[in-house]
Amino acid sequence: MKPDQLAPLFTKHRKRIIIILPILLIILLALSINWVQLRLNPLDVLLTLVGFGTNQSEIVLFEFRLPRILLAIMVGMGLALSGAILQGLSRNDLSDPGILGINSGASLAIILYITFYPISAGASPYLMPVLAFIGAALTAVLIYVLSYKRGYGLSPTRLILTGIAVGMGLNAVAIVYTLRFSPEDFQFVAEWQAGNLWAGDWIYFIALLPWLVILLPWIMYKTHTMNLLQLDEVLATNIGVSIEKERLGLLTIAVGFAASSVAVGGSIGFVGLISPHVARRLVGSKHQVMIPVTALIGALLVLVSDTLARNIIPGTEIPAGIIVSTFGGPYFLYLLIKQK
Numbered sequence: 008m009k010p011d012q013l014a015p016l017f018t019k020h021r022k023r024i025i026i027i028l029p030i031l032l033i034i035l036l037a038l039s040i041n042w043v044q045l046r047l048n049p050l051d052v053l054l055t056l057v058g059f060g061t062n063q064s065e066i067v068l069f070e071f072r073l074p075r076i077l078l079a080i081m082v083g084m085g086l087a088l089s090g091a092i093l094q095g096l097s098r099n100d101l102s103d104p105g106i107l108g109i110n111s112g113a114s115l116a117i118i119l120y121i122t123f124y125p126i127s128a129g130a131s132p133y134l135m136p137v138l139a140f141i142g143a144a145l146t147a148v149l150i151y152v153l154s155y156k157r158g159y160g161l162s163p164t165r166l167i168l169t170g171i172a173v174g175m176g177l178n179a180v181a182i183v184y185t186l187r188f189s190p191e192d193f194q195f196v197a198e199w200q201a202g203n204l205w206a207g208d209w210i211y212f213i214a215l216l217p218w219l220v221i222l223l224p225w226i227m228y229k230t231h232t233m234n235l236l237q238l239d240e241v242l243a244t245n246i247g248v249s250i251e252k253e254r255l256g257l258l259t260i261a262v263g264f265a266a267s268s269v270a271v272g273g274s275i276g277f278v279g280l281i282s283p284h285v286a287r288r289l290v291g292s293k294h295q296v297m298i299p300v301t302a303l304i305g306a307l308l309v310l311v312s313d314t315l316a317r318n319i320i321p322g323t324e325i326p327a328g329i330i331v332s333t334f335g336g337p338y339f340l341y342l343l344i345k346q347k
Contacts, residue, residue, distance in 0.1 A: 021290045028303040032080070035307060039076050039314045040068070074209050079313040079327070080306040081215050082204065082272030083282075085264040087305020088226060090279020091286070091298060092261035095233050096254055097166050100284055100342055104265035105276035106167065108150055108174030109143045113269040114200060115181045116142025121192060122184050132214040136267040143266035147258060149173060202275035202328015204313060211271045218267035223302075226260050230294035233257065237292070275312075275328040277335025278305050284342070 017025075040052060055064045086104065093102040093109075104110050116138045150173050154166040185196055235248050236257075243250060265279070282305040283297070290296045312330035319325065 079310045082268045083305035083309030084302040085268030086278040087282035087301045089261045089264035091283035091301045103280035107170030109265050110274045111174040111177040112146025113139035113143040113266040114274050115177045118181045132210050135270040139266040139270035143262045199273040201326035202273040203326035215271045233294040
């Protein structure tokens with residue numbers, strides 16, 4: 008058992024972090040609303056939120072900015088929590104739904120859907136998370152089967168390598184299908200795969216919201232189980248933990264978080280890698296505290312990236328996934344070198 012597992016659940020330091028992160032998120036949300044060409048001062052935002060804003064401020068706030076900002080927060084939470092679960096299950100800090108190929112499975116399912124039901128024909132945003140979950144779940148099962156070795160169990164290194172290989176294969180299949188798209192659908196999917204949030208419409212927020220409403224309480228309920236799974240398998244079994252059953256349930260939650268987030272936010276990599284790692288450094292590995300901190304860090308990471316993506320080059324919008332990758336890639340290499 009790790010030393011911090013024996014420490015009190017809420018120390019002064021942990022309480023401080025839990026207070027600071029939501030405050031940072033609120034500050035960043037306010038900056039994201041105003042850090043664009045058409046600014047709304049805080050008073051205008053407040054008046055608009057309570058129903059006393061002008062028609063222009065209502066359109067700007069409710070039709071363009073809030074849907075995208077809230078979507079970025081939820082996508083960041085979903086990807087971060089998926090990474091935290093996968094890292095806990097594999098006991099490997101390099102685990103991430105993007106690196107393990109789960110995001111690729113979700114993306115391929117969406118691309119296949121668009122192949123037969125183009126965006127121009129009105130593809131349903133509500134169906135996309137369901138299809139993405141099916142694609143991601145099948146991919147997770149394939150990776151698990153290929154990584155499992157009888158007599159040795161699940162090797163973390165084998166899991167990472169298998170996930171990368173499967174992900175590359177699925178990405179190749181996705182490219183083949185995208186070549187059949189119309190120019191309109193091809194451009195849309197290319198931007199989405201790069202991590203461009205499907206924003207500007209509340210429908211995508213509504214499509215993602217039920218997944219988080221269901222999965223967040225579920226994973227918080229399972230935090231004690233996740234702590235027990237960090238123990239030696241023999242000891243965990245003697246305590247009464249049904250290891251394989253719990254792993255399957257937690258894997259389902261991780262796939263749900265990743266698939267629903269990818270469906271509406273694109274394949275944004277490294278959020279699930281960085282967020283849990285930073286959270287463990289801040290508050291330790293007790294999942295009762297680490298899980299909510301991970302969610303907040305993921306929300307901050309994607310919201311910062313999306314805000315920069317919209318404003319870093321005037322008149323041009325860069326997919327948020329590219330911003331995340333600029334520092335996520337080097338961070339992955341740092342972790343890789345550190346583990347040698």
